[in-house]
Amino acid sequence: MHISLDSALGRQRRLNQVGETISSIATPAAAYSLRSLTGGDPKVVRVRRSSDDDEQDFTASEVASGAMLSYVNTQAIKPLDIKELATGTSDDGRNGNFILADAAYSLRSLGTRQATIPNDVAPLNADTVVPASGKYVVQVRRNVNGDQKSFTADEVSDGTLASFVNESFTSSLPLDVQSSAAAYSLRNLSSSYSGNVVEVRRSSDGNAENFTAAEVTDGTLLSFVNKDVITEQSDFTSGVDSYAKDSQGTVSREASFEGKSDVLKYEFASTGRFGFKKTSIALDLTSSYTISFEYYADSEYNGKFWGIEDAFASRASAASNSPTVVSGAWTSATLNVPSGRATGISTLHIRAQDAASDTLGLTGITANVRFKNIVVTQLTGSGFVKTWYDQVGSNHAAQTDADKQPTIASNGSLLADGIDFDGTDDELETGANISGSAISGFVVANLDGTAANSLYSVGDSKPNVLFGNPSLAYVVNGGVALSGGTAPTNTDTLFTQLFISGGTSKTFIDGSAIASGDAGSNTASSDKLTIGNLEGIDRFMDGSIKEIIIYDTDQTDNRRALEESIAGHYDGITLGSFSRDGFVRTWYDQSVSDQAGTARGNHVVQTSVSSMPKIVENGSLLTPGVKFEGAQTLSASDPIITAASSGTYSAFSVQTVATSEAGYLYGNASGSNGTSIYALSTPTFTISNTSATNLDNITRSSGQNLLSAVYNSGDAGLLVNGAGTMSDSGTYNFSAGSSNFIIGNRNGSSADAAFLTGSINEIIIYNSNQSTNRTAIEANMGSAHGINLPDGFDPTNDKVNGLVERWYDQSGQSRDSIQSTASFQPIIVDEGVFQDGLKFTHADSSDTNNKRLYVPLSQSQLDPFTYVFVGKVTIANNQQRNLLGGTRGIQDFPPGTAGISIEPDAVSSTSGTVSFRNETSTTEFIKSASSTAVSTGASAQDFLAFVTFEDGASGPVLELSVNGNKQDFAYESGLSLSSSKDIGIMNATKDVNSAAQYRRDRSPTGICREILVYDTFQSANRVVLENNINNQYSLF
């Protein structure tokens, strides 16, 4: 629309990219223009548009290209804020009442009059966490856990909505995400749980203790398991303490021998193998021991070796050392038996060997050995789970039979894979029942093999959950086996089972779907939870479990969040991909029903999850809008459109629908009455006559379209992107719709050709004829959605003012000329028209709000100095007026100010005189006038005024040049240049405070195009500066 305003104005490009630039001629102290003074493309101006007070910076090229003007003229008034055209007015005419829409849906705010949604009623009170009442545009359900939340337009655009949909639960705890029926782990599963997680029996002495999660990880549990325990200590005071020969020899007690009383005597008579034992003392393969004793060996044994094994074992000693036998004296020996022995003796057997590495006891010696103080100390041990505590209630999983208790510690260490079930008889069972028509289970397990055994079961028969061999990979079974996939082994794996009795059950491995379908019906009314087995047929699990969480409800909605909260804790689990999607539950109606702004509440809602359209897909906000995929709808609880065929209504919408698609966009049509907007694959848009879609239509294009439709008494007026030609066909005869307003389909149809596949950004419905307002509405919608409309669209609204908040300094001295008060800001676009400069008006007779800008420099900083002004003065009233400088032109002068002034030659004169003026005191001034007249008044032309001064070697000299005609002035004494007041641009004020004591009749109206200020004497550069400026503006 404004592609090249320069061309239109007949001007050359403003960019001084060739030849000398202003800044290259001499460095200014401050320099302002709408063209580039540097040769680059600097920011030149910051503009506030009056329509919505938005502001934006613009470069020289953006001003020249028309981008700035387009920005100002953008229809910023949003649809709900547009007023009726008032007749008999000469302005833009939109001074009537606000136009009231009957429904308005968008993801942006459609105006300051957007309805406030109350939080004490539906649909806002369906948010998972009900927020305060507010101006919400959409209510979204996220698929990661089914939470619902409403969002404002700002929250849609600033990423808050997408962040909600994309929230990760990897740092959450499962029971904080959703509490369960029962939950077992060795960690705390909720932020509120700090109780015991497990009761452990240690192998050494059978004692058991409880442990918290912290005690599991900080070593307390392991210290308990590995505590040194003396498992055998015999002093033989009353017998042989159950010691016996292993194979050969004789064991007996002697009252005393060689100074020691109560000794155990082992007599060996040459044949067989040396060895004795006490089989009630365990030497568990997974535990370590020390075995110490005193002995007195006959001389025949001297130089032999002690070992721990059966006499005929054919195995080396289980001990890691083999003390040499010393004869003829009481001697102490200690043998160390390590843990982690794969095979070998598991009870106490002591033998003498010929060699340290022998696999049998010695033979061929007839002699005796006496023993005293045989002590067995268990150094490390194993731990077994007696109770796995329920972290939700008190439904703990327990095993009182020691042989069936799964292992938590072995070989002196905690088992890395969790609680190990041996596949033979280990299992844990709850005390209370877990029942429900839906059972959801989340299990972290590490399987040792693929045997078809049970992770857990609810009840003795069904439903149960199995893992199995590759042909029966992974099963949930509530009477019907639902199986699939391959259960991984020897790695942490998250198994998820969603059993829905009589419904669609699902299984997942590491978050990826494995199977979905009928898994039978849970006919059991109440059953206990068995971990590690299916009791009815004893399918004992061979592997480990770290965590098991059971719900007696369907956790489909929370599945992914729960899986993330579990997998996030276990490094070995990597979940499969998951598309984070957000679905529209409610598209809030933004319309209001009266001038006071009462909300209408025509919200469109979808409560069925599978029928909700999408707004976030795979984590990204869908910029084309709400996405319908051929099976989704949103419905109001009202027809909204009230018209019958003889009535009228208007509809405006932005949508993206493939040209090959056929489907209903929105409306209240059913098969018997009502009307809707329909997209045909011809491709056209049409207004339907009930379900008939062969009437008035207009061609549509691919991509995003702005459709405006005004239906009026049998005639459809349609435009696409503000243009197009209608095709009239048929006769409308529909009765007023009795069904609800629906988006994405019509009422009562399930046909593919009725459901919409496409996206909708915005819909606004009026039960009135909006012919006279349609361009205003379309202009804003087109602008908001980046839709190009025809040139000159909505000319009644191209009457916006653009105001200058900041004229950027191009000198490099960072002296931007800033005006922070809206009412003082000069005009760059006047009612839609670019001024090619900054327009200063001084029309406020109260002198309160007239235009003013300042160079942030004072005269006291400028001696010598040079001022350059380019512009024109349109006032024609013979008063002295300040063009550029601190002067005021009326007594009570600001002393020490200087600058360029102008005075029209007479009232209503078309010419004026440019002067240099120095106000030396509150009552005195010096004035040096140019003899070159300039035009003033309504037909004024631009002119260039140049003044440069220095108090040189030959005295104070000043050059004043107007349109290149230079005159020299000399003064007997120096000027008064002491003022600390800012330099005004086309205004007259008194004080340092730049707003104070403004004087309207000394402030010239007109347009300023360029200002240069130097703190140097620029006589030598005057001509080249003037030529540069004249080349730009063609002034003389």
Next chain:
Amino acid sequence: MLYLIYASEEAAIERADEEGKEKGYSYWKNGIGTRWLTYPAETIDHTWALDVTNYDLDDSEKSSTVNSYAPLPDGD
């Protein structure tokens, strides 16, 4: 024109700030740009007059407005 008269420039600017925020001027949203709709002017008795013609006034303020004020005098 409607004016509210304030005893000090600071008090008048405080009210101008309030209106600027209400209007959503760039300074209050972006830290740069327009801050006030109008700016106070000193009166002859050294109070400060703020043009509130286009302000959203509360009932108390509405009852306190004046139609004019006497500006600081200057020479001629």
